[in-house]
Amino acid sequence: MSCSLLPPVLEARALRKSYGGVVAVAGLSLSVPRGQILALIGPNGAGKSTTFNLLTGHLSPDSGDVLLNGQSLAGLPPRRIWRMGVGRTFQVAATFGSMTVLENIQMGLISAHNRYRALWPWAGALYRDQAMALLDLVGLGPLGPLPCATLAYGDVKRLELALALVNDPHVLLMDEPTAGMALAERESVMELTVTLARQRTITVVFTEHDMDVVFRHADRVAVINRGTLLADGTPDEVxxxxxxxxxxxxxxxTYRKQAPDAER
Structure with missing residues (x-):
């Protein structure tokens, strides 16, 4: 079934957010169906980061609503929204540098399963198999025993992607996933993300300044300017x-167009 015919997984309804006299998001509405990959683009200061923070509960809207599978997320804290199936990666990778790569994933799984009260001497034994399976999924299995601080930047981004998958999300929000990466790394990380999203039917919403990445990998592109929706359509249309x-x-x-894909 075409993504356009599927019911929305994530909806933003007339979102508004101001900082004093500055309107960051002005009545923004978006609807994203299951399995679609949506790029959210626009000039600096357009309201992309504010929109992301509204979708994840890090900011509360002045008005409007956010719905996940038809359920309002208004007023819920980020940790609750995360447990409901909204994963997120950040422009600046958020990992524990002093822990091993495997321990980073175990900590994510402990949080996802709400096992904070587990006896800490035994924490290292929790969810090891699941953690290794996620590391294998993103190509980091052999690096599991290494301290996270020793990873190359591209591998840190892969680790962050694995962390975003620990709660088996319905929706994955990615804030500039290729920022600071070399061209080959950008393509590798985005191709991995798209492959996993297709395999697991995850809805992906990402912001990105590299337009080659946007027009190569997105099913749909939404353009924000001054907090409002300027355009919304296929990569070619936009x-x-x-x-x-x-x-x-x-x-x-002109930008590189998306490779043909019979499954889209």
Whole structure:
């Protein structure tokens, strides 16, 4: 079934958020069906990060609502929203550098299973098999015993992706997943993300400044400008939109298009 015919997993309804006299998000509405990969793009200061924080409960909207599978998330803390199936990665990777790669995943699983009160001497024995399976999934299995602080940056991003999967999310929000990465690393991490999303039918919403990444990997692109939705459509439609070219992409810009995929 086409993604466009599926019911929405994640919805933003008329979201508004102001900081004093500055309106960051002005009545934004979005609806994302199960399994779709949506890129959220726009100029610096357009409201992308604020939108992400509203979707995950890190900020409360002044008005409007966010729904997950039809259930309102209004007023819920981020940890509750996370346990309901909204995973997130951050522009600056959030991992425990002093712990091993495997221990990082175990800590995520302990949190996902609400085992904070487990006896700490035994924490190292909890969820080892599940943690190793997640590391194998992202290609980090052999690095499990290493301290996280010794990882190359691309591997840190893979580890963060594995951490975002510990709660078996319905939705994965990724804030500039390829920031600071070399070209080969960007393609590798995004291809891995897309493959896992297809396999697990995870809805992905990501922000990104690399337009080659956006137009190669997104099913759909939404463009925000000054806190409002400027355009929303397929990568081709958005790339050809005159307003988007004027405000963000530039008149002469062309980007690598998505490879054909019979399953889309």
């Amino acid at each position: 790339q050809q939109n005159e307003q988007v070219r004027d405000v963000y992409l530039g008149r002469g810009a």
